[in-house]
Amino acid sequence: MEERTRRRDLRAPQIILFLLLFIHFGVAQNATRTRVDEFPVGVILDLQTLVGKIARTSILMALDDFYSVHKNYSTKIVLHIRDAKSDNVQAASEALDLLENHNVQIIVGPQKSSQASFVSDLGNRSQVPVISFTATNPSLYSASLPYFIRATLNDSAQVQSIACLIKAYGWRRVVPIYEDTDYGRGIIPYLIDALEEIDTRVPYRSVIPLSATSEEISQELYKLMTMQTRVFIVHMSSTLAASIFSKAKEVGMMSKGFVWIMTNGITNIIDSMNTSVVEAMNGALGIQFYVNKSELDRFTIGWNRRFQIDNPNEPPLKLSIFGLWGYDTIWAVAEAVEKVGVKNRTLFKKPSVATNSASLEIMETSVFGPELLKVILKNKFRGKSGYFDLSDRQLQVSTFRIINVFGKGWNNIGFWNEESGILQQLNLGKSKTKYASSVSGLNLVTWPGNSTETPKGWEIPGSGKKxxxxxxxxxxxxxxxxxxxxxxxxxxxxxxxxxxxxxxxxxxxxxxxxxxxxxxxxxxxxxxxxxxxxxxxxxxxxxxxxxxxxxxxxxxxxxxxxxxYTESGVAMIVPAKGSANKTWIFLQPLSRDLWLATILMFVYTGSIVWLLELLGNKKDVREPIPRKIGIMIFFSLFGDSYTANLATMLTVEQLKPTINSIDELRKSGVNVGYRNGSFVRNLLEDLNFNTSKIKAYDTPDDFYSALSKGSKNGGIAAFVHEVPYIKLFLAKHCKEYTMVGPFYKTAGLGYAFPKGSPLLGDMSKAILNITEGNTIMQIEKKWIGYQNDCKSADSAVSYVSDPEKLSIDNFKGLFILNGIASTSSLIIAVIIYLYEKNKSMIKMQPDQNGDGLEEINKPQEQSEGSTTEENNQSEPGTGQSGQQQEETEGNEIGNRNIQTRSVKRSGSIFLWRERNTKVAPISSSSRF
CATH class of the missing domain: 3.40.190.10 (Periplasmic binding protein-like II)
Structure with missing residues (x-):
């Protein structure tokens, strides 16, 4: 039992070791299966600046957020962040290091436009895309820099909104204040063009070096205070802007009457600026890229937490639009890298010619660069900053917000977009005009000095000269x-x-x-x-x-x-002829040719009348209607014209000039005068006057003396002058001289102001108010007046040209009409006369066939006793002789003045009457 127990104890560690080895092997296998390809991306920022700090946090946060959303992606970008330290050379050095030592395939940044200019050139040589979300200089957008992408707005995009704002308030002169860098200078040509379109002048440009000391800034601001213009457009970095506004408040330029407008480079990060600087900006207007912040509240909370983690020793900052553009740029880069892929491919191609030279011409070129560029430009999505579209190698103009700095923050006073112009709210209808004509579409503005009165934009400096x-x-x-x-x-x-x-x-x-x-x-x-x-x-x-x-x-x-403020024109002063003998003046309205033509027409018309009477045997002679009309028109118009011209001659005879026109003056070759220093000399030379005949005089007494002598005695025959002065001269000498003309138009007399002077419009309105009222008449009476026997200066200059005598050309049409009428009457009368005569001759011929027509005129005197041969025969079968019957009928016909014809046809004779349709049949056996 103990042995078994001992063996089991020895086997337990082996099992544990085996399990550990199995788990480790499984993890290793899984790691192999999910391995991702890393892709180097360089980032160049000015990490000690406000924008640089905000951008760094946004970039790091974007990288984490992107790959937490896309966990299955096979690529992952690795950021190599470098600090350019606000130095152009340092930025270029860091870019070279990233390309050569870290093989970066994309460079995000650099931050400044001056830095981006050189780095983007490196990107072109190495075919590595350079994407900057802070470099706004318009000159960077060029066909010569195809690998540079601007993930922000071009500075020129905002100039139209600034011009619209200036036009709405009616300011006519502005002074731009900008830093002496590529960024500061880049916007100026576009701004000047936009202001010229609305007729606003730029009398001065204030350029501030980045190295300017506090004393140098103060001197420049004092210089601006001595000028009349009070509207300033500030375009510079936030650091320099802070110094400018702090000093402006110190010297008294943030007071009533001043206007300050900030470009979006300052306004976009105003929330992150020092509170004391913002308070110094109170009253200023600003153009700001519009972002719907209600969609960013959640994101802003996370960003603030991340910023504190990344910068534990820094005071809290507020997220700006540059941070949002940096965030969206990393998403666009990461998405493009995934689409291109990097498996089993080298990053750079070696140059075709091997050399040890470090020259930029032999830099290695990126394998992925061209393809990455195409993918990035095609990628479009809804980002944190809004619609992110780089298809045109830069973001497109969207909507700007117009803000008014107030207190420790700012108030929204309106919006601007290219389609609608200035709007109070974005949901308002579109305007048809590009520029707003008034400020009715804006919310109330609190101007510098806490004033609500809109500044006029200029004033005479209180501490300067008058x-x-x-x-x-x-x-x-x-x-x-x-x-x-x-x-x-x-x-x-x-x-x-x-x-x-x-x-x-x-x-x-x-x-x-x-x-x-x-x-x-x-x-x-x-x-x-x-x-x-x-x-x-x-x-x-x-x-x-x-x-x-x-x-x-x-x-x-x-x-x-x-x-x-006066009337216009150039005319001549010439001597007036004395009064002529009025005995034979009645002959003067008509020229000699017209008098002769009139006499001949009278003779011709009289002859026509005599011939008409002769042809008509002086019986019932009536003038034809056409000739009556012609004579009536001729004599009515002729008589009226003669009377009118005679009356004119009698009226203006006292003002008859010795010279009638400027052409006559030039052709005569006489001396002509003008006022010394006047433009009239150039005018006379342009009219081809002999320069040796043009004489200058200084005073009216000199004019008068020269005119009195005359051209033959070393004086002048005429004096060419402007109408206002002629009125003044003739007010004293109206009995000796008169005016001929004007023959040349001028705009009159006025006051000269510098180009774009803000005083010009107000002075013109005031002058119009004077000239359209009674004030001008009172001033005229005071200084010009009327002297001697001249009741009115106007009466002396009323003469324009001597009334010409009426010539034959004036009545050519009437002569033709009267001649046609008279001649037509004569021709018609002759035709009628010849026709009647020919007809009578035909009737007197005998009827050879015995079957012709015979016309019988039976006037009243014939019926009283005269008879024809046939009347002497009596009609058979009647108790009355033929003569008596014929006499009876003849009396009846004669009394009615009727012509009777006898016709012999088919054995019958008919009688009819021309003026009576009654026919009297006679038996076939009867005869005359």
Whole structure:
């Protein structure tokens, strides 16, 4: 028994050992059956940055979540995470290490656009896809970088939403503030183009280096404060943005009247920024990629727990859209690796030419890279960030949220998408216009300084200089003149143009402090041209140039003009002829040719009337209706025109010019004058005037003296000037000179502002308000007025051209009509006369066959005693002689003025009457 027991005790350990060996063998076999192929993937991030920390946690969490869902997958990616330390060279070095030493087939990252530019070039050479979910520089999207994939939005995708927002609020000038990197500069060309489409200018660009110190940032902000523009677009990394807004609050730029708009690079991670920085941003607007956060609540809880595990010594951060894009990128990569498969395949191909050179041209190329690229671009799914589609090598524009930073967080004020523009809610109907015309579709905004009043976007700096208003001495002091105060040294200006400007400033909806700055004050009269004066505005010497400045297309190339405040046009001042002798003025309405043609027509018409009377034997002569109509039309129109032209000549004879047109002036070869410094000289040269005949004069007295001398005596025959000045000149000299024209159109006089000036629109509205009311008439009466015997300047310039004498061409149609009517009447009368004469001759011929027709006219005088040969025969068988019977019948026919014909046919004779159908039969045996 003891032996048996001892053997059993010895056998127990053997059984246990056998069981352990069996279990181990089974586990080993199972491990062999479920073995997965590892696939190296590199990750390059700036791990010390806010975005880098968020992205790292998202990537690691995505890897665990993916393979816990897909436990049966035969591949598994292995991440090799590297820190670029916010340095471009370091990022490139890490990429080379991953390619050469770890044979990575995909590189996720790098984080910055400047880093991605070089790393993506390495990816092209090695045919390894580079997928960045943070590099947003538009220049990276290029056909020359086919292996670069952007798993985020292009920065240019948001410029339309920014432009839409600016247009909705009506801001006309903005200043972009951006960092001096590829990321910062990349968006600027697209932003400028979008702003130009809505007619918004960019007068200045503020570029901030990454290495800028606190003092350098303060100096730049003070510089911005001295400018008029108060709308700023901030595009930079979150670290630099924190410094900018903190300093802006410190210097007073986060107060009432300022507008700050942040791009989505800042706004997308605003939840993870320091509370003090967010409070410094209060009042700013921001563009943020829209994600439906109600679907992410559960995921966010898990992400926060994972972040604390990965970063036990870091303060808690909030998940951002960059974390979601990083999460979805790892899922897209893992899915592509599984579809491609990696069994029994080498990772890289050696170069065809072996060499020891370390040159990039001989880098090994990935075996899986091209196929992986195709699979990734085809893979589309609903991820944590939304619809994840990289088919175009970058995510497509979706919906942006417009936020307003308030307190320690932000408020939602609206949305924007490409189809609908600005919306208060996403379920609103689509708009037909791309840009919103107002802010009615947005929620209430709390602006900087805790103000609810929408900033106008610009203002005169309180601590800076006043608006510099350039003034120019005019040849006409009534329009503008200036002088320096001997005590204060300030420039004082007066005149018609000054009164209009000052009245317009009073009507602006805000206070506008200004001071006058004289142009060319070293001379008594400015000899500098108005083109030079206007150009000073574009050179920023003046904020506005006012005075009698003509609005011209060539000047609008470098300045903008307000609406004109005077009438327009260029005309001539010429001497007026004296009063002519009125004794023979009644002959002047018609030209010599017309007088001759009229006399000939009268003679011709009289001859026609005489011939008609002659052909009609002066009996019952009536004028044909066509000729009556022709004569009636001819004499009615002819008479009216003569009377009207004579009345005009009697009225305007005092204003008759010596020269009637600009063409006549040019052909005459006489001297012509213009005001010195005016654009009129160029106009005259363009009209082919002899340059030696063009003379410049400075003052109206000079004009008057030259016109008085005349061209033959060294003066001028005409003075070419603008209509507003001509009115002023003729208000004093209306009895000696008159105006011919205008022959050239201009836009009138206006004020010149710099391109894109925010003052332009308000000033134009104020000027329109003045010119459409009674104020302009009062100012005109004050400065222009009417002197001497000129009741109105308008009466002196009412002449446009001398009334021409009526010529034969004016009545050619009437002459033709009257001639046709008269000639037609004569032709018709001659035809009738010849026809009647021919008919009478035929009737007088004898009837050879005895069976013809004989017409008998029995007028009343014939029945009283005259008879024919047949009347003398009596009718047999009657008691009355043939003569008596015929006389009786003849009397009856004569009284009725009836023609009777006798017809002899078939032995019977019939009588009928042309005007009476009654027929009297006569027996066949009777005869005349």
């Amino acid at each position: 608006l510099q208003v350039g003034v120019h001495k005019s040849a006409y002091k009534e329009y503008m003149t200036n002088e320096r105060d001997p005590i204060t040294g300030a420039i004082k200006a007066s005149g018609f143009s000054i009164d209009i400007f000052e009245e317009a400033v009073k009507r602006l909806p805000y206070a506008l402090p200004y001071e006058y700055v004289a142009f060319d004050t070293s001379r008594d009269t400015s000899s500098g041209t108005y083109d030079d004066f206007v150009r000073e505005v574009s050179l920023k010497k003046y904020d506005v140039a006012i005075g009698d400045i003509t609005i011209r297309y060539s000047r609008m190339a470098y300045v903008d003009f307000t609406v004109p």
